[in-house]
Amino acid sequence: MKKITLLIALLFTGVLSFAQETEKEKAPGHYNISKFRQLKQELPTPNSYRTASGAPGHEYYQQKADYKMDIILDDDKQRIYGEEVITYYNNSPDDLEYLWVQLDQNIRAPDAKTNDVKAGGPASYYSPKKFTEEFLGKPFQGGFNIDYVKNTEDGDMTYTVNGTMMRIDLPAILKAGDKTSFKIKWWYNIPNHVIDGGRSGFEHFEKDGNNNYVIAQFFPRMAVYNDVEGWQNLQFLGRGEFALVFGDYEVNITTPEDHILDGTGVVTNRKEMLSSKQWKRYEQALTSYDEPVVIVTQEEAEENEKKVSKKTKTWKLKAENVRDFAFATSRKYILDGQAVKLGERTVMAISLYSKEGNPLWGEYSTRVVASTVKSYSAQMFDYPYHKAISVHAKRQGMEYPMICFNFGRPKPDGTYSERTRNGMIGVIIHEVGHNWFPMIVNSDERQWGWMDEGLNTFAQLLAEQDFEPGFPSRGYPKNVVDYMDGDQAKIAPIMTQHDNVFKSGPNAYSKPAAGLYILREVVLGHDLFDKAFMTYAQRWRFKHPTPADFFRTMEDASGTDLDWFWRGWFYTTDYNDIGVKDIKKYIVTEEPTEKAKKLAKRYGMTVDQLGKNLYLVEADANSTDAAASGGSVQDIATLNEYLSDNFSKEERNSLKDTKYFYEIIFEKPGGLVMPILAEITYADGSKENKYYPAEIWRFNDKEIKKIIGSEKEISSIVIDPNQLTADVNLENNSWPRKESESKFDSFKKEKITD
Known part of the structure; x- marks a missing residue:
């Protein structure tokens, strides 16, 4: 006492x-304006699909879509021809009278609505081709050309194309628990991504006349139907990326005979596609845990460049439980690989790059992939697929299951700056890391860009420090100060639909990553944060989480009320x-x-x-x-x-x-x-x-x-x-x-x- x-x-x-x-002096009464009030109004009511703890509920469901595709790459016309059979499983409790399919290539159609919603003055510069397309009446003839949509008995199905979405009317109601199959045949002109931008396309090399292809969004893909949005059929405007359904893929891709290809899934006939020497090197790479093995050498790639084969060959790929499919192919590609040990499993780290990427890519790419797979596996869960591929592509930074396209090119004489080196390392770690967010922890990118970009940028920061302590990472809090202290008229809360934010970089990448860094370093500490972050990743692997699922899981698994943090950092544009x-x-x-x-x-x-x-x-x-x-x-x-x-x-x-x-x-x-x-x-x-x-x-x-x-x-x-x-x-x-x-x-x- x-x-x-x-x-x-x-x-x-x-x-x-x-x-x-x-x-x-007494002020008039008011509603609760405390910044520590609970997020009751902002978050949806928990239910049997998504619990108050942030975990999937006992009635959680998700749809499935399987694809069987035959694809032809026309290297002369830079064109894709495709036929697919989609089998769609209605695992929801709802009966469906129509389906929605995404036609993302339609963003490049001459009459695309997306061209009309973009505003702004002249660009900094135009290539002659781009200027001609923009102002002289010769736009790129992009977009899907649908030859037919049929049922499996070859009967025509009724469909309506609405911009980048296509509604397919079903002849009979698709009951809960049932499945249906249908066929689509299409083709489109592949854009030059170096000139026209975008997430995929080809790069042309005038000196040798060849093309490098990085191909994605190349087929009509099922939209997501779930308990949150119903059909997620928002138009693709270019920024808000993709909401996709898990499924199994069997894909046959026909290319010129002298091409080297890799992509999502297991290449089931790889031995037939490589020479005997290349196959032996590939087998050596399967057990090379210390350094990459060059499977297709630069000398072999340069020899391929000189002779354009008119013959073709068909690559066969098979993937299970992936949300998307992409591939890369060229006669110019060098291929190397290295084995990565994860517990009792071996994962292959692989790189595809033309000679224009050397020596930078030969020195770093596959080693960075291997380090990233180890680091992310330790942070969240072991990488579940058999390989992770990094593809050299100018002005690219894009991710797909098991494969990503990355920038970073030395000068013609082979020299490169520290900035070029760090940029390449950073983008490879980031894009390989996207295998966790959103390829496996499958959030709705069309709606919430930060759920994949922000979470991944945070994990990227830790992986970069694992690869090279002191690496100049971008996710630190001090790096977002100028953005948060900027013009409030040009800042949107993180919790804004991704197409409608002013600055995607700081809004979806840097600020969410910095927020997680603050939670880890200042609010929760490493032990609590790491356990909670891992819990979220493991709860929602191969599922479709929402922001509420993330917020609730982080609180549930850490035992900490963080509503004040989510409200301020994610729902407002307030600054500290x-x-x-x-x-x-x-x-x-x-x-x-x-x-x-x-x-x-x-x-x-x-x-x-x-x-x-x-x-x-x-x-x-x-x-x-x-x-x-x-x-x-x-x-x-x-x-x-x-x-x-x-x-x-x-x-x-x-x-x-x-x-x-x-x-x-x-x-x-x-x-x-x-x-x-x-x-x-x-x-x-x-x-x-x-x-x-x-x-x-x-x-x-x-x-x-x-x-x-x-x-x-x-x-x-x-x-x-x-x-x-x-x-x-x-x-x-x-x-x-x-x-x-x-x-x-x-x-x-x-x-x-x-």
């Missing part, structure tokens, strides 16, 4: 302060700005303060009834009274006398030798609530880090006060010295302020001694 007496006295001061504030407003020094006295007297009067007590207590009184820098100018021997004698009267010798020996008392006033001009990271430097040069959780702002969103007792005199305080919280204004982060001498400075020469 004796030890509690001093605490009670100190509490009187705080209670009185609160009481005085409540006596101010926390500073040190003032520091006041206090002395100890037995005399009741004016605050204590008022408090006693408020509760009907006399001053005598307060009893024998200690009080903290603000030291007055301008006073001539020694006791009020920083403490004196008498003040400490009073404290020591009080302690002697109320504590035993053993108890006194266990107490801290506190000589200094400070009130630190923290201010928060920014809208975000955030923990306070305070680095305190003492007069003897020693430092101490103080951590105050975000909840410290619950009852005052503008400023809060903390009383600190210390053995040593404080010389300075810095907020967030390592820039871990994306604080947009560092000028108010330190005390004393550099620009002017503060009241605190006057105490530096005054020391309280025993």
Whole structure:
């Protein structure tokens, strides 16, 4: 009881302060505006499909779509011809009267609606071809050309094309639990992705007349039907990527005979497609765990470039439980591979690149793929597929199951800058990492770009540091400060449909990644965060999570209420700005303060009834009274006398030798609530880090006060010295302020001694 007496006295001061504030002029009533209120209105109501814990519910379902395709690549016309049979499984509890199919290539059709929704002035520059297409009436003749949609008995089916979506009317209701099959035949002109941009296409090399093909979105694909959106049939406008259904694929791809190809799934006839020497090298690569083995050499690729074969061959690929399919092919490709050990399994890291990528790609690509597979597997779950492929493609950075297309090209003489090297390494880690988000943890990219890009950019940061400590990663909080402190008219909350954000890079990539970094480094710590993040990934692998599933799982698995963080960081455009407003020094006295007297009067007590207590009184820098100018021997004698009267010798020996008392006033001009990271430097040069959780702002969103007792005199305080919280204004982060001498400075020469 004796030890509690001093605490009670100190509490009187705080209670009185609160009481005085409540006596101010009354404001009108209002709804709950606390930044710590629960996300009840923002998040959907839990149900049997998606639980309040963030896990799939006992009635969770997802549809399935299997594809059997025959594809012909026409290298002369740069054209794709395809026929497919889609088998669609209705695993939902709903009966369906029509199906929606995605026609993403229609974004390139001459009459595409997407061309009309884009606004803006002249581009920085135009290639002659692009200028002609844009302004002289000769647009690229892109988009799907549908030859037919038929049932499996060759009967025509009714369909309607709406931009990048096609509705197929079913002849009979597709009952819950049933399946249906239908056929589509199509063709389209492949765009030159170097000139026209986009996520796939070909690159032409004038010097040797050949093309490198990176092919994706090349077939009509089923749209997603689920418990959240019904049919996800938002138009493809170019930014919001893809919502896709898991399924099995059997794909036959016919190319020129001299091409080298790889793609999603197992190449079931790879031995037939390679020469005997190349096949032996491939078998060697299957057990080469230390370094890549070159399977198709640069010399062989250069020989292929010289002779254009008119013959063809058909590559056969088979994939199970993937959400998409892509491939790359060229007669120019070099192929190398390296084995990666994951537990009892071996995964192949593979690279495809033409000589234009060397020596950079031969030195780094496959090694980076191997490192990424190991790092992401440790973060989330072991990579479940048998291979991961990195393909060299100019001005590309795009991902698909088991394969990705990546930029990074040295100069013609083979030299490259550090920036080119780091850019290539970064994009390979990022795109290979997309195998986890969203290829396996299959979020709706059309709606929520951050759920794959942001989560992946965060995981990428950790993988980059695994590959090379000190690598210049982009997901750190300090890297989003300029964006968050920018023009509010040009900033959207992260929780905005991806086509409608102003700046996709910081909004969907950097800011979500920085937020997760803050959660890991500042709010939760590594152990809690890593377990929660892994729980989310494992709960939703090969399923379709929503933002609510992520938010709820992170809270459920960490045992931490994070609603304040999700609201501020994801649902608003608020920024963080926390500073040190003032520091006041206090002395100890037995005399009741004016605050204590008022408090006693408020509760009907006399001053005598307060009893024998200690009080903290603000030291007055301008006073001539020694006791009020920083403490004196008498003040400490009073404290020591009080302690002697109320504590035993053993108890006194266990107490801290506190000589200094400070009130630190923290201010928060920014809208975000955030923990306070305070680095305190003492007069003897020693430092101490103080951590105050975000909840410290619950009852005052503008400023809060903390009383600190210390053995040593404080010389300075810095907020967030390592820039871990994306604080947009560092000028108010330190005390004393550099620009002017503060009241605190006057105490530096005054020391309280025993």
